[in-house]
Amino acid sequence: MHKKKCVAMLLAGGQGSRLGILTQKVAKPAVPFGGKYRIIDFPLSNCNNSGIDTVGVLTQYKPLALNSYIGIGSAWDLDRMNGGVYVLPPFVKEQGGEWYKGTADAICQNNNFIDRFNPETVLILSGDHIYKMDYSLMLDYHQKHEADATIAVIEVPWKEANRFGIMNTDKGHRVIEFEEKPTEPKSNLASMGIYIFNWSILKKYLLADEKNVTSTHDFGHDIIPKMLNDKCNLTAYSFKGYWKDVGTVESYWQANMDLLGEESELNMYDSKWRIYSANPPRPPHYTSVTAKVKNSIIAEGCLIFGEVENSILFRDAYVGQGASVKNSIIMSGVHIEDNVVIDKAIIGRKTVLKQGTVVAAKSLKGYREIVVLDADMIIPPHTIIEESISCSPAEDDFCKREE
Amino acid sequence: MVDLMGIINLNEAEEYLGELSHYRSLAAVPFAGRYRLIDFVLSGMVNSEVSNVGIFIQHKYRSLVDHLRSGKDWDLARKRDGLFVLPPAYTKIPMQVHRGDVENLYSNLDYIHQSRQEYVVITGANIVSNLDYKAVLDFHKSVGADITALYTKANCGTHDCVRSNILEVDPDGKVARIKEFEDSGGYQNMSMEMFIMKKSLLIELVNNSNAYGEHDFIKHCIIKNVSRLRVYGYHHQGYVARISSLQSYFQHSMELLNPHIWKELFFKSGLIYTKVKDEAPAKFMQESEVSNSLIASGCYIEGKVENSILFRGVKVHKGAYIKNSIIMQNGNIASGVVLENVICDKDVYITANKQLKGEYNYPLVIKKGRVI
Numbered sequence A: 001m002h003k004k005k006c007v008a009m010l011l012a013g014g015q016g017s018r019l020g021i022l023t024q025k026v027a028k029p030a031v032p033f034g035g036k037y038r039i040i041d042f043p044l045s046n047c048n049n050s051g052i053d054t055v056g057v058l059t060q061y062k063p064l065a066l067n068s069y070i071g072i073g074s075a076w077d078l079d080r081m082n083g084g085v086y087v088l089p090p091f092v093k094e095q096g097g098e099w100y101k102g103t104a105d106a107i108c109q110n111n112n113f114i115d116r117f118n119p120e121t122v123l124i125l126s127g128d129h130i131y132k133m134d135y136s137l138m139l140d141y142h143q144k145h146e147a148d149a150t151i152a153v154i155e156v157p158w159k160e161a162n163r164f165g166i167m168n169t170d171k172g173h174r175v176i177e178f179e180e181k182p183t184e185p186k187s188n189l190a191s192m193g194i195y196i197f198n199w200s201i202l203k204k205y206l207l208a209d210e211k212n213v214t215s216t217h218d219f220g221h222d223i224i225p226k227m228l229n230d231k232c233n234l235t236a237y238s239f240k241g242y243w244k245d246v247g248t249v250e251s252y253w254q255a256n257m258d259l260l261g262e263e264s265e266l267n268m269y270d271s272k273w274r275i276y277s278a279n280p281p282r283p284p285h286y287t288s289v290t291a292k293v294k295n296s297i298i299a300e301g302c303l304i305f306g307e308v309e310n311s312i313l314f315r316d317a318y319v320g321q322g323a324s325v326k327n328s329i330i331m332s333g334v335h336i337e338d339n340v341v342i343d344k345a346i347i348g349r350k351t352v353l354k355q356g357t358v359v360a361a362k363s364l365k366g367y368r369e370i371v372v373l374d375a376d377m378i379i380p381p382h383t384i385i386e387e388s389i390s391c392s393p394a395e396d397d398f399c400k401r402e403e
Numbered sequence B: 001m002v003d004l005m006g007i008i009n010l011n012e013a014e015e016y017l018g019e020l021s022h023y024r025s026l027a028a029v030p031f032a033g034r035y036r037l038i039d040f041v042l043s044g045m046v047n048s049e050v051s052n053v054g055i056f057i058q059h060k061y062r063s064l065v066d067h068l069r070s071g072k073d074w075d076l077a078r079k080r081d082g083l084f085v086l087p088p089a090y091t092k093i094p095m096q097v098h099r100g101d102v103e104n105l106y107s108n109l110d111y112i113h114q115s116r117q118e119y120v121v122i123t124g125a126n127i128v129s130n131l132d133y134k135a136v137l138d139f140h141k142s143v144g145a146d147i148t149a150l151y152t153k154a155n156c157g158t159h160d161c162v163r164s165n166i167l168e169v170d171p172d173g174k175v176a177r178i179k180e181f182e183d184s185g186g187y188q189n190m191s192m193e194m195f196i197m198k199k200s201l202l203i204e205l206v207n208n209s210n211a212y213g214e215h216d217f218i219k220h221c222i223i224k225n226v227s228r229l230r231v232y233g234y235h236h237q238g239y240v241a242r243i244s245s246l247q248s249y250f251q252h253s254m255e256l257l258n259p260h261i262w263k264e265l266f267f268k269s270g271l272i273y274t275k276v277k278d279e280a281p282a283k284f285m286q287e288s289e290v291s292n293s294l295i296a297s298g299c300y301i302e303g304k305v306e307n308s309i310l311f312r313g314v315k316v317h318k319g320a321y322i323k324n325s326i327i328m329q330n331g332n333i334a335s336g337v338v339l340e341n342v343i344c345d346k347d348v349y350i351t352a353n354k355q356l357k358g359e360y361n362y363p364l365v366i367k368k369g370r371v372i
Helices: A017-023 A041-049 A064-070 A103-109 A111-117 A135-144 A158-163 A199-211 A219-229 A249-257 B014-021 B038-047 B062-068 B101-107 B109-114 B133-143 B199-211 B217-225 B246-255 B259-268
Strands: A006-011 A054-058 A084-088 A121-126 A129-131 A149-155 A165-169 A175-180 A189-198 A234-238 A243-245 A285-287 A292-294 A296-298 A307-309 A324-326 A341-343 A345-347 A371-373 B004-009 B052-056 B082-086 B119-123 B127-129 B147-155 B165-169 B175-180 B187-198 B231-235 B240-242 B282-284 B289-291 B293-295 B304-306 B321-323 B338-340 B342-344 B355-357 B364-366
Touching: A006 A041, A006 A103, A006 A111, A006 A135, A017 A249, A017 A371, A041 A121, A041 A129, A054 A111, A064 A084, A103 A111, A103 A121, A103 A199, A103 A219, A111 A199, A121 A135, A121 A199, A129 A189, A135 A149, A135 A189, A135 A234, A149 A219, A175 A219, A175 A234, A189 A199, A189 A219, A199 A219, A219 A234, A243 A249, A249 A345, A292 A296, A296 A307, A341 A345, B004 B038, B004 B101, B004 B133, B014 B246, B014 B364, B038 B052, B038 B062, B038 B127, B052 B101, B062 B082, B101 B109, B101 B199, B101 B217, B109 B199, B119 B133, B119 B199, B127 B187, B133 B147, B133 B187, B133 B231, B147 B165, B147 B217, B165 B231, B175 B231, B187 B199, B187 B231, B187 B240, B199 B217, B240 B246, B289 B293, B293 B304, B338 B342, B355 B364
Parallel strands: A006 A054, A006 A121, A054 A084, A149 A234, A292 A307, A307 A324, A324 A341, A345 A371, B004 B052, B004 B119, B052 B082, B147 B231, B289 B304, B304 B321, B321 B338, B338 B355, B342 B364
Antiparallel strands: A121 A189, A129 A243, A149 A189, A165 A175, A165 A189, A285 B293, A296 B282, B119 B187, B127 B240, B147 B187, B165 B175, B165 B187
């Protein structure tokens, strides 16, 4: 095996339980985004665009959709002879096997995978964020500062700083203190959950952490504080640009809406930094004479006869005549019949809304909650839906039976 | 696995489409917002489980080879069988100008010999339809034909039948005669220039024609042998667009704005594959007004679009108005521009406030890469 300069490890095993219905059937990195993508397309495309061709994807929670989506990595040009993408689930060893106990443990259990490539550095990524970032610049920075570890940070508004892991640095960007969700933050540099470690040093810390029974085996909670304690050279790499955590339904919806409008900070149309994705073959979408489409993103294969505003439609969605879709995210294959009204909702894939149905939460003081409907439902005509509906575990009347 | 190989024989006269086929073969002419003409027969074959496809190319094939590459996007990058791009081989007829497609078939007979399938479907690339070749092969076997010729019924009073061959079919389905179209109007059996036969028969026909110095596959291998062989007609009832002139190209493009035709062509008997571009979905801005149009991915629309087809990555700026037009890949239409009955080839940039108009029967074609 050729020696690699840098191997990326993508932590994709998290459940993302705060996304509720959206992650009931798939792991968070496999959640669809932006009319075409899944969240994991962002870190994988960043890897390809940054010249990193060896990526281990650590899976654990409901991996079927994620595994089949990643396949051999050809969508991101990561089907390589030497390197490429590897899906790494937990496995059984001579003395029994274990689930990944934490982010650090997941890497530690796969240390022989990383050793195969004998890299100088390991890039740790998560499948939770929407952003475009050139990791090669961070790698240069890491080497220039002769750091043991480099942590990507982004400036967040001071009043929100207490929601993040905050890095306190000296003037030379050296990290002197790490505080997880501090009540009185001393800095507004939040960790983005993106780390570069020198592999020889990280391996030593991971193996030591493994033996520590009191450890939670987490990078932010255990490994970074231990390295700081040992006076390792940790630097902060300041990233400027769009970066959004999509951990909650609200932030997921907002990140989708951020793609709309002229001032969209995340440019998806830049041919120099494409976000790659699987491309199922579909024809261009059709917008009829009766259709009105404003400030929206429409994927291929859609048929639009109604009104669409401030919304994102995934492929093969159908919007009937007189229907109105506003401020919503419509997943692939959703069928919206005539005169349906949808406002601020997320409709799961292949759900059918029969004619005249209304999906919108009650407006309270001008604010509407987001209504999330599960996939594969059939909503009968003229139904009024004001709350989210999930099809598991409890079977709802609207959930499709075996046909 | 179906015991059928595909041959796409690109012998259509390329001047048919004027400037659109100036730098590319007819097979590589962009169509329907994201495809090239060849995608339709190729996808039809793949959806019919044909896994061995040879593309016999003659001239101007750079653009086509760039489009097809390994055949991966059609699932034809295989260890066994797959996609074969076959330009004229000069080893058998050293350094002389090819006179026709029979010589090209003859010089590549090795490929046909070595293929392991018993039957072969041979077709051009200017027919846009979504065909199930398995059904045609079943028909071919059940009637015990030597050759099955596919045809479609079209009203030649309104439809463009020029340059088409017409089949005279007996009530039992046997083809009595194939003749050139004469302007007689009414419904006629238009040949789709697609034929199914045994591979061994194809080799025999090509060898015979070549021995007599005959070089036109349809004229000399098929039409000449209609009385000698059992030739049956297979009536394809679905949607067929025959691209034989700029007018028919424009007319059939506009037909796709009918959602029924759109559904039939793109979904009915399998999906249509093409080279993947990884464009983001189309983005509509607050001022956009789009009606009765096909919009491909990567488009960015601020202006007004009516009865038009926008290929991948087209930008329509504020105040621009595009009507009855086709804008190919990466077209950039600046603000205040008015286009009517215009076909913009790839990478065309129309600068602010220009007004360009063609006629519905004679659309104005803007050459690839032009800045106006």
